[in-house]
Amino acid sequence: MAGRASASGAPKGFTLPQVPKILVYIVGFIPAVWLFYAGITDQLGADPMRVLEQELGEWALRFLIATLTITPLRQLFSINLLRYRRAIGLLAFYYAALHLTTYLVLDQGLDMAAIVADIVKRPYITIGMATFVVLVPLAVTSNNAAIRHMGGQAWAKLHRLVYVAAIGAVLHFILVVKSWPPEPLVYAAIVAVLLGYRLVRSLVKKPSPRRRPA
Amino acid sequence: MLIRRPSDILPSEITPREVYLNRRQWMTGAAGLAVATALPMGSEAAPLQAARSPFSTDEKLTSREDVTSYNNFYEFGTGKDDPAAKAKSLKTTPWTVKIDGMVGKPAEFAIEDLIKSSALEERIYRMRCVEGWSMVIPWVGFPLADLIKRVEPLGSAKYVAFETAYRPEEMPGMDSIFPVLEWPYVEGLRLDEAMNPLTLLAVGLYGETLPNQNGAPIRLVVPWKYGFKGIKSITRISFVDKQPPTSWNKQAPSEYGFYANVNPNVDHPRWSQATERRIGEGGLFVKRRPTLMFNGYAEQVASLYTGMDLRKLY
Numbered sequence: 385m386a387g388r389a390s391a392s393g394a395p396k397g398f399t400l401p402q403v404p405k406i407l408v409y410i411v412g413f414i415p416a417v418w419l420f421y422a423g424i425t426d427q428l429g430a431d432p433m434r435v436l437e438q439e440l441g442e443w444a445l446r447f448l449i450a451t452l453t454i455t456p457l458r459q460l461f462s463i464n465l466l467r468y469r470r471a472i473g474l475l476a477f478y479y480a481a482l483h484l485t486t487y488l489v490l491d492q493g494l495d496m497a498a499i500v501a502d503i504v505k506r507p508y509i510t511i512g513m514a515t516f517v518v519l520v521p522l523a524v525t526s527n528n529a530a531i532r533h534m535g536g537q538a539w540a541k542l543h544r545l546v547y548v549a550a551i552g553a554v555l556h557f558i559l560v561v562k563s564w565p566p567e568p569l570v571y572a573a574i575v576a577v578l579l580g581y582r583l584v585r586s587l588v589k590k591p592s593p594r595r596r597p598a
Numbered sequence: 599m600l601i602r603r604p605s606d607i608l609p610s611e612i613t614p615r616e617v618y619l620n621r622r623q624w625m626t627g628a629a630g631l632a633v634a635t636a637l638p639m640g641s642e643a644a645p646l647q648a649a650r651s652p653f654s655t656d657e658k659l660t661s662r663e664d665v666t667s668y669n670n671f672y673e674f675g676t677g678k679d680d681p682a683a684k685a686k687s688l689k690t691t692p693w694t695v696k697i698d699g700m701v702g703k704p705a706e707f708a709i710e711d712l713i714k715s716s717a718l719e720e721r722i723y724r725m726r727c728v729e730g731w732s733m734v735i736p737w738v739g740f741p742l743a744d745l746i747k748r749v750e751p752l753g754s755a756k757y758v759a760f761e762t763a764y765r766p767e768e769m770p771g772m773d774s775i776f777p778v779l780e781w782p783y784v785e786g787l788r789l790d791e792a793m794n795p796l797t798l799l800a801v802g803l804y805g806e807t808l809p810n811q812n813g814a815p816i817r818l819v820v821p822w823k824y825g826f827k828g829i830k831s832i833t834r835i836s837f838v839d840k841q842p843p844t845s846w847n848k849q850a851p852s853e854y855g856f857y858a859n860v861n862p863n864v865d866h867p868r869w870s871q872a873t874e875r876r877i878g879e880g881g882l883f884v885k886r887r888p889t890l891m892f893n894g895y896a897e898q899v900a901s902l903y904t905g906m907d908l909r910k911l912y
Contacts, residue, residue: 502869
């Protein structure tokens with residue numbers, strides 16, 4: 385969802401066999417379908433609601449991280465997966481929406497007073513909500529019409545919000561757990577590396593005005 | 599005249615509600631026990647004889663499966679299923695519990711002697727985790743007060759400190775590259791809390807010796823406090839004059855206090871404590887239930903804290 389819109393497009397380096405994008409969605413939704421099925425058929429252990437809620441959130445983060453690897457893979461290893469980035473980014477959004485729905489409906493039972501109190505008083509909920517809000521305009525503009533309408537430069541600028549979303553998502557994860565268990569820290573480290581890479585690259589390589597995406 | 603009118607019946611002659619409820623509960627307990635003993639057990643779970651207790655709740659028990667597969671025992675990892683998967687490596691025989699500090703009779707008890715010499719009771723308690731979920735667990739154990747009386751604490755003893763086994767080679771969660779807590783796990787109670795008849799040293803659940811993941815061979819159960827106060831696999835109990843350090847309090851003092859009494863009005867800084875999810879109730883569609891002051895044990899323990907500001911001393 386982030387970085388530059390497809391500009392170079394030159395078939396250099398590694399070419400992977402192309403698969404239909406619909407396949408990315410189908411494969412991407414397997415975890416969600418499995419989780420709901422397992423939850424309803426009592427296969428998620430003693431606290432199925434919590435497992436469903438956490439797993440959906442974790443998948444959203446995984447897809448978010450996957451979108452952030454597309455650009456470095458292309459720049460560092462000439463592996464071009466750009467055509468799947470929109471699908472992966474939208475999957476991140478759909479999982480975030482399912483995660484949020486699970487929290488609202490199954491966890492809180494749509495108790496609006498409790499939900500509002502959570503958003504106001506609990507930083508991890510505040511950050512989680514804000515992260516979802518940030519993802520909404522990115523999902524809404526993840527289509528060709530929006531890119532045409534906005535212009536590539538403005539679109540790319542907007543989609544840099546995905547960096548904010550990634551930081552929000554790992555913060556949300558770290559703040560929800562007790563002490564410092566490894567999992568959220570590993571995700572935080574991955575996000576730090578992926579964003580750090582971009583920062584270093586932008587500092588080292590001054591962007592030449594002519595190579596701006598069209 | 600042999601037939602008395604209702605007004606002649608003394609209130610004391612009517613079966614108290616507690617006893618009546620206990621009978622029902624004993625039946626369900628016995629049924630559960632029959633099922634449990636009929637099943638092949640993985641570890642060397644041994645049946646325990648235990649008397650019923652008026653302190654037991656008659657709420658629906660959390661299944662044995664859930665009680666023994668959904669655990670927080672960070673010495674074996676931070677995942678809820680880690681303890682059940684990894685705690686088999688803990689060697690619980692031989693096991694001794696050292697009693698030291700300000701006591702007239704310091705001692706070192708072999709666990710089997712401690713069990714044999716104690717009057718075991720079944721105590722069905724609610725267990726409220728600080729994370730916002732709860733269970734109803736049929737513990738088998740004896741009041742900590744019984745042990746305390748045997749070792750004769752000195753007048754100077756004001757607190758009781760507990761320590762979990764420190765065995766990195768048997769506890770794979772301890773050498774994690776991200777140390778979650780400082781080991782060994784330590785806990786503590788004020789002496790009057792320790793002497794309260796509800797405070798239990800549990801050696802079993804569901805009529806059998808404790809599975810390792812639940813804190814074998816002996817653990818603390820303090821039903822009006824958050825679950826993390828219930829220190830597991832105890833090797834040492836010390837009587838001291840100052841408030842002893844406790845593991846979660848050391849890890850995050852602003853989040854976990856020494857007292858850690860269940861209190862729906864005092865939130866954890868990061869989440870609400872007003873409600874809880876009862877494990878095994880409703881599955882995916884579990885409904886939250888209100889959390890009770892002192893986890894519903896206010897009648898027995900509220901007096902321990904009169905005059906204390908429970909917002910400050912959380």
